[in-house]
Every structure is written in structure tokens, then in C-alpha cells.
Amino acid sequence: MGKTYQVSIVGYERPGESVRKAVELCNGFEALQSDSRVFIKPNVVFWTTVTPFPKWGVITTSRVVEDMVVLLKDWGVSYITIGEGMVLINPKDKTTPDAAFEYLGYKTLEKRYGVKCFNIHDRPFLSVEIDDGISLKFSKDLMESDFLVSLPVLKTHAQTVVSLSIKNMKGALDMNSRKRCHSPDPVKDLNYMISRFPRVLPQGLALLDGIYTTERGPGFDGKVRRSNLLIASRDFLSADMVGAKVLGYDPMEVPHLAYAAEDVSRATDLSDIKVIGEQIQKVASKHQYTFPYTEDGNLPLPMKRLGIKGLSYPKYDLSLCTYCSVLASPLLTAIALAWKGQPWDDVEVLTGKIMKPTPGKKKTILIGKCIYQANKDNPQIQEMIPVKGCPPPVDGIIKAFHKAGIPIDPKLGEETEKWPGLFMKRYEGKEAFDESFFRIN
Numbered sequence: 001m002g003k004t005y006q007v008s009i010v011g012y013e014r015p016g017e018s019v020r021k022a023v024e025l026c027n028g029f030e031a032l033q034s035d036s037r038v039f040i041k042p043n044v045v046f047w048t049t050v051t052p053f054p055k056w057g058v059i060t061t062s063r064v065v066e067d068m069v070v071l072l073k074d075w076g077v078s079y080i081t082i083g084e085g086m087v088l089i090n091p092k093d094k095t096t097p098d099a100a101f102e103y104l105g106y107k108t109l110e111k112r113y114g115v116k117c118f119n120i121h122d123r124p125f126l127s128v129e130i131d132d133g134i135s136l137k138f139s140k141d142l143m144e145s146d147f148l149v150s151l152p153v154l155k156t157h158a159q160t161v162v163s164l165s166i167k168n169m170k171g172a173l174d175m176n177s178r179k180r181c182h183s184p185d186p187v188k189d190l191n192y193m194i195s196r197f198p199r200v201l202p203q204g205l206a207l208l209d210g211i212y213t214t215e216r217g218p219g220f221d222g223k224v225r226r227s228n229l230l231i232a233s234r235d236f237l238s239a240d241m242v243g244a245k246v247l248g249y250d251p252m253e254v255p256h257l258a259y260a261a262e263d264v265s266r267a268t269d270l271s272d273i274k275v276i277g278e279q280i281q282k283v284a285s286k287h288q289y290t291f292p293y294t295e296d297g298n299l300p301l302p303m304k305r306l307g308i309k310g311l312s313y314p315k316y317d318l319s320l321c322t323y324c325s326v327l328a329s330p331l332l333t334a335i336a337l338a339w340k341g342q343p344w345d346d347v348e349v350l351t352g353k354i355m356k357p358t359p360g361k362k363k364t365i366l367i368g369k370c371i372y373q374a375n376k377d378n379p380q381i382q383e384m385i386p387v388k389g390c391p392p393p394v395d396g397i398i399k400a401f402h403k404a405g406i407p408i409d410p411k412l413g414e415e416t417e418k419w420p421g422l423f424m425k426r427y428e429g430k431e432a433f434d435e436s437f438f439r440i441n
Contacts (some may be wrong), residue, residue, distance in 0.1 A: 021114030034076030105440025
């Protein structure tokens with residue numbers, strides 16, 4: 001009989017106690033020594049100081065982070081590091097990560113428990129071969145730790161179906177490696193790249209923070225629920241396969257999990273997993289992962305319902321990297337607001353690395369350096385309107401749309417960082433959406 005992997009599912013009830021129960025049920029610290037160097041990788045996918053940030057269902061709760069630190073200290077561990085490399089509007093911004101760590105209470109954890117806390121982009125990276133001929137640069141501190149704790153949010157993802165403990169490790173890569181993960185290779189694509197992470201990661205513990213869960217994540221434009229769930233395992237793949245089931249997906253429907261399971265000759269039917277605590281079928285709830293588009297994939301469905309004509313904005317693919325995707329929601333909203341009922345002049349918008357123009361379109365906007373390089377000499381383009389840069393500048397995007405005859409509001413550039421707060425207004429004042437989960441007193 002083969003190996004059995006333990007995964008615990010616990011309903012979140014009380015600070016400290018619930019995390020402790022989840023870890024104990026799966027024997028999460030069985031391989032942990034008191035002199036181990038522990039690296040905690042939460043999910044702080046994005047931050048801004050311009051507006052009250054959308055915390056619920058987007059980033060790991062500070063409650064779970066502190067509870068994990070306390071549990072480790074009780075185990076006798078003294079060397080604990082918390083590291084994250086968040087996405088920012090300006091990649092060179094050094095002040096926002098500090099502001100995030102301060103707001104979320106990580107600086108308090110430093111003083112109270114003696115942990116170290118840092119932005120991984122301020123620290124060295126280590127080149128690691130994840131597959132034949134493919135090397136990525138991971139946080140050196142993470143890779144040289146003895147025990148890795150992955151603390152992602154339990155959420156779906158518009159590109160990878162779910163974003164859990166394995167996908168969380170993409171935030172431990174340097175920026176060039178993250179971009180490389182969004183490969184135009186039809187086989188070794190984003191899902192394939194992510195599936196190879198477990199090959200190189202230190203041993204550790206996955207704890208999926210499902211106090212708040214998100215559908216159509218990973219960002220602030222998804223729909224957040226108060227789910228009060230914690231899922232834990234000493235095996236990242238097992239935790240993620242159970243997490244996928246809880247979110248309503250068979251692991252075979254999640255390409256990076258299917259690849260990862262195949263890589264280690266494991267089944268995806270959970271037959272080698274023992275679930276302890278709550279039963280999957282009693283806590284599972286379908287979370288949609290993708291935003292609805294027209295059948296041909298050329299326009300978001302809400303824009304089609306508005307009656308928008310003369311515009312093709314094809315659905316994003318796996319080659320669209322984080323810095324371009326973070327601009328997508330504000331831009332699409334700005335386009336919808338610019339619609340006044342008169343058809344636009346047969347405009348097509350291309351993104352990512354692999355899209356090709358549609359013959360006959362009058363104007364083709366290329367957003368980002370990658371799509372420009374892929375199509376700069378394409379004879380099918382009648383009028384090319386490129387927005388070069390990585391990431392593409394917001395003011396350049398505005399000028400491109402104006403040139404194409406789509407009068408999006410120039411304030412888009414000034415208000416990009418305000419968008420998260422606008423989306424989070426939906427939850428403001430609702431009892432279930434408690435700010436204290438993201439503060440440490």
C-alpha cells in the first residue's frame with residue numbers, strides 16, 4: 001500500500017486555537033526541529049497607500065500569520081522570517097512594501113516575537129533549475145530555509161483556476177522569473193512552470209487561509225465570501241488538491257495541479273489523501289474562476305450587454321503577466337464608461353505575448369513590450385498603435401485609446417491606485433468583513 005497524505009480541514013472559530021487545531025490534526029510540525037530556520041510566505045499580492053486596501057479574500061489575514069508565528073514559537077523555533085514580494089504600480093517603489101508590512105502588523109511581530117520581516121526584492125535571489133534547461137530565481141532566504149510555511153488565501157484565479165500554496169511561491173521569484181513563467185511556449189506555459197515548483201521547495205507546511213475566500217480572483221475585482229475555513233497539510237500538493245475540491249474543482253480541472261501530480265506519479269482523485277476534521281462535501285462551495293466573455297472570446301460579456309460595438313478586446317491568455325493584468329480591470333471599466341452609443345472604428349486590443357491581429361481590423365492597439373515585439377512587423381495590422389514598456393505606462397495607454405477614437409477618462413492614470421478601494425466599497429460596513437483580521441494589536 002502506498003503513502004497516505006494527511007490534510008486537515010478546520011472551521012475557523014477562535015484566534016490561536018483554530019490554526020493550532022489545523023496544524024495538529026495534520027501533524028504539521030512532525031518534521032520541524034526547534035533549531036530550524038523557518039520561512040513564512042504569506043500572500044500579499046498587491047498593496048497601495050492611496051486608498052484603504054482591499055484586504056478581504058485578496059491577501060492572507062494577519063490573524064493567521066500571527067497565529068502561525070505564535071505556534072512556531074511555542075514549538076521552540078527562534079529563527080523565523082516572513083518574506084513577500086508584492087506587485088506594485090511602480091516596480092521601483094521601495095516605500096509601499098514597508099507601509100504594507102507596518103499596516104498589516106508584521107513590524108509588530110518583529111518587535112514582539114523577534115521574527116525578521118522583509119521585501120524579498122531587497123534581498124538576494126538564487127538561480128534554481130526547475131526543469132531541464134529552465135532555471136528561475138527564487139528568494140535565497142526561502143530556498144536556504146529548513147522549513148517553509150506557505151500561507152496563501154483560499155481563492156480561485158482567472159488564469160490558473162486556483163491560487164493556493166504552490167502558486168503562492170510565484171511571489172518568491174524575482175520579476176524576470178515571474179515574467180518568464182508567463183511563457184508563450186504552448187507546452188511549457190504558466191501552469192507547467194508552476195507545477196515544477198514543488199521539485200525544488202524546502203520541506204514544510206501549507207496552511208490555506210479561507211477565513212475569506214474569493215471567486216474570480218486573485219485580485220480586488222473578484223467576489224469575496226466569508227467562509228471561515230483553514231486547510232493544512234505537510235504536503236503542498238495534497239493541500240492544494242483538497243483546496244481545489246473545496247472551491248468546487250476536481251484537481252484534474254486545474255492544469256498545474258494535474259501536471260504536479262503526474263510529475264510525482266500521484267492520482268488526482270484524492271485516493272491517497274486522508275482528510276481529517278471537516279468533510280469536503282460539507283464545506284465545498286463552487287467559486288467561479290473566470291470572468292464571463294462572449295462566445296468568441298472577443299469582449300467581456302458585461303461590455304457586450306452595454307451594446308458596445310466596433311471594439312474587440314480578446315480574453316487574456318496565460319502569457320499575460322502580472323504587471324499588465326493588474327491594469328486590465330481599471331482599463332476595461334474606463335472603456336465601458338467611455339461608451340456613448342456610437343460604434344467605434346473597428347478597434348482591436350491585443351495583450352500578452354502570443355495574440356495575433358484579426359485581418360481587416362482598422363486599428364490595433366498593442367499593450368506592452370511583449371505583444372509589440374511579437375507583432376511589430378505583422379502585415380495584417382492596418383494601423384498600429386503600440387504602448388511599449390514593461391510595464392506599459394498608464395499615460396501611454398490613455399493616449400493610445402484616444403488615438404484610436406476611444407475617449408477613456410484621462411483620470412485613469414491618476415486614479416489607478418484608487419481602484420482597489422472602490423471595489424472594496426461593496427463590503428464596507430458589513431459585519432462579516434472585519435478589519436481587525438488584518439491588524440495586529
